[in-house]
Amino acid sequence: MALVAGVDSSTQSCKVVVRDAATGALVRSGRASHPDGTEVAPAAWWDALQTAIADAGGLDDVDAISVGGQQHGMVTLDENGDVVRDALLWNDTRSAAAALDLIDELGGPQAWADATGSVLVASLTVTKLRWLRDAEPENAKRVAAVALPHDWLTWRLAGHGPGTGGLDQLVTDRSDASGTGYWSPTTNDYRHDLLELGLGHDAVLPRVLGPNEAGPRSAVGARKPVLGPGAGDNAAAALALGLRPGDVAVSIGTSGVVSAVTGAPTTDGSGLVNGFADASGHFLPLACTLNASRVLDATARMLGVDHAGLSELALQAPSGADGLVLVPYLEGERTPNKPDATGALHGLRLANTTPAHLARAAVEGMLCALADGVDALRAQGVAVERLFLIGGGARSEAVRRIAPSVLGLDVLVPTPGEYVADGAARQAAWVLSGTDEPPAWSAAGSAEVFSGAADPRVREQYAAVRDLTAVRPAGL
Numbered sequence: 380m381a382l383v384a385g386v387d388s389s390t391q392s393c394k395v396v397v398r399d400a401a402t403g404a405l406v407r408s409g410r411a412s413h414p415d416g417t418e419v420a421p422a423a424w425w426d427a428l429q430t431a432i433a434d435a436g437g438l439d440d441v442d443a444i445s446v447g448g449q450q451h452g453m454v455t456l457d458e459n460g461d462v463v464r465d466a467l468l469w470n471d472t473r474s475a476a477a478a479l480d481l482i483d484e485l486g487g488p489q490a491w492a493d494a495t496g497s498v499l500v501a502s503l504t505v506t507k508l509r510w511l512r513d514a515e516p517e518n519a520k521r522v523a524a525v526a527l528p529h530d531w532l533t534w535r536l537a538g539h540g541p542g543t544g545g546l547d548q549l550v551t552d553r554s555d556a557s558g559t560g561y562w563s564p565t566t567n568d569y570r571h572d573l574l575e576l577g578l579g580h581d582a583v584l585p586r587v588l589g590p591n592e593a594g595p596r597s598a599v600g601a602r603k604p605v606l607g608p609g610a611g612d613n614a615a616a617a618l619a620l621g622l623r624p625g626d627v628a629v630s631i632g633t634s635g636v637v638s639a640v641t642g643a644p645t646t647d648g649s650g651l652v653n654g655f656a657d658a659s660g661h662f663l664p665l666a667c668t669l670n671a672s673r674v675l676d677a678t679a680r681m682l683g684v685d686h687a688g689l690s691e692l693a694l695q696a697p698s699g700a701d702g703l704v705l706v707p708y709l710e711g712e713r714t715p716n717k718p719d720a721t722g723a724l725h726g727l728r729l730a731n732t733t734p735a736h737l738a739r740a741a742v743e744g745m746l747c748a749l750a751d752g753v754d755a756l757r758a759q760g761v762a763v764e765r766l767f768l769i770g771g772g773a774r775s776e777a778v779r780r781i782a783p784s785v786l787g788l789d790v791l792v793p794t795p796g797e798y799v800a801d802g803a804a805r806q807a808a809w810v811l812s813g814t815d816e817p818p819a820w821s822a823a824g825s826a827e828v829f830s831g832a833a834d835p836r837v838r839e840q841y842a843a844v845r846d847l848t849a850v851r852p853a854g855l
C-alpha cells in the first residue's frame with residue numbers, strides 16, 4: 380500500500396494527514412499550533428510542521444507529500460537563503476495604503492484585475508513588498524527571493540534553509556502564485572514588472588509547477604518522498620471536495636472564504652472577487668473575509684462560554700436576534716475593503732440584550748458577510764447550486780443550522796475533517812500516479828444536509844448597518 384501525506388500550514392495551526400494513495404483512506408494524522416499574530420517567524424511554521432509530522436507517525440513509509448497553506452504571506456529570503464524579516468500574513472493590514480498607491484500607479488482597480496485577476500488589497504503579497512520597500516528599505520534591498528508560506532515549507536522539506544542558498548530550487552503552484560499580485564492566472568506567467576513595482580527591484584520567484592508535476596524529493600522521510608507542487612489552502616480544499624460546476628465551498632476558518640472552481644478566469648474590477656487559479660488547472664474565483672471563526676471565538680469569550688455553549692445560546696434566540704446586528708469587522712475587513720474598520724453592535728434594546736441574542740447576532744453577522752461573498756460570486760457569473768460548509772467554524776451546530784436561512788440555500792456539511800491537508804494529500808497521490816486526472820477518491824465522504832427557509836430579514840437588517848462602523852483609533 381503506497382501512502383501519501385498532505386499538509387495544511389494554516390493561520391492557526393499545522394495539520395498533517397497520511398492517506399492511502401489508491402483509496403484515499405485516512406491512515407493517521409497529526410497537528411501542532413502556530414503562534415498568534417499577523418507577523419510570524421517562518422521558523423515557527425517549520426517547527427510546527429516537524430511536530431505535526433511526528434504526531435502523525437512520521438513520513439518514513441510515505442512516497443509523496445504536498446504542502447497546502449495559508450495564502451499570500453510574504454516570506455523574504457536573502458541570497459544565502461536566510462529569512463530577511465518575519466513574514467507578514469494575509470490578515471496583516473499594514474500595507475493597505477501601499478495597495479492604494481500601487482492601484483493608482485498601474486492605472487486603477489480594473490488594470491490590476493486584468494493583469495493578475497485581483498484588485499489589490501492589503502492581503503496580496505505585492506502590497507506587503509511595497510510596504511517593505513517604503514518602511515524598511517534596508518531589508519527590502521536584501522531581498523533576493525520572495526516565497527509564500529507553502530513554497531518555503533516545500534523548499535525546507537527539500538533540504539534547503541537558512542545558509543544553504545538554493546533559491547533557484549524554490550517551487551510553487553498556480554493557485555498560490557495567483558494570490559501574489561505578480562502572476563497572471565490567464566497567461567500563467569509571472570509579471571516581474573509588477574514585482575519590481577512593489578519591491579523596487581527584481582527577485583527570484585518560485586518556479587510554478589503544473590497541477591500534477593513532481594517537484595524535488597523530500598529530505599525528510601526514509602523513502603525521500605516526492606514533493607508535489609502544493610497549493611493555497613482554498614485550492615487544496617476544493618481538490619479534496621472534488622468541487623463540480625455549481626458547487627461552492629464556504630470555509631469558516633480564521634478567514635471566511637467563498638470559492639468555486641470554474642473553467643474561465645474572472646477579472647472583477649470591484650475587487651470583491653479575487654480571480655485566483657485552482658489546483659487542477661482551472662480557476663478559483665474567491666471572496667475572502669478577515670473575520671470568521673474568530674468572531675465566534677471572541678463572542679464565546681465575551682460570554683464566558685465554550686463553543687458548545689455559544690452554539691446552544693445562539694439557537695435559543697429567534698432568527699434575526701430581535702433586531703440585534705453584529706457587524707464582525709474585528710480585524711478590519713478585506714471584503715469589503717475596510718482595513719481600518721472595527722466591529723459594531725447595532726439595534727440594542729432592553730428586549731434583546733441577552734447572551735442568547737448576542738450569540739445569535741455573532742453567528743448571523745459572520746454568515747451575512749459570507750452571504751455577501753456568495754452574491755459577489757454570482758455577480759461574476761459563477762453558478763451557485765450547492766454550498767459546502769467546511770473549516771473549524773463548520774463544527775458549530777448553530778452555524779450549520781442557521782446557515783441555510785442566511786445563505787438562502789441548503790448547506791452540505793461534509794464529515795468534519797482537515798480538507799486542506801486532504802486536498803494536498805490527493806494532489807500528492809496524483810503526482811505519484813502520473814495520471815492525467817487526480818485519483819478518483821474525494822476526501823469529503825458523506826455530507827449531512829442542513830435545510831431551512833431563507834429569512835431575508837436577517838440580511839436586510841445587516842445591510843442597513845454594515846457601513847456604520849468606527850475606524851480603529853490611531854495607535855491601536
Ligand SMILES: Nc1ncnc2c1ncn2[C@@H]1O[C@H](COP(=O)(O)OP(=O)(O)O)[C@@H](O)[C@H]1O
Nearest residue numbers: 389390391392632633672686770771772774775
Ligand atoms: N465547534 C466549534 N465551533 C465554532 N468554532 C470552532 C469550533 N471548533 C473549532 N472552531 C474554531 O475554528 C478555528 C480553526 O479552524 P481552522 O479551519 O483550522 O482555521 P485555520 O485554517 O484558519 O487555522 C478556530 O478559530 C477555532 O476556535
Ligand SMILES: O=C(CO)[C@@H](O)[C@H](O)COP(=O)(O)O
Nearest residue numbers: 389390449450469632633634
Ligand atoms: O487569504 C486567504 C485567501 O485569499 C485566506 O484564506 C488565507 O489563505 C488563510 O486561510 P485560513 O488560515 O483562514 O484557512
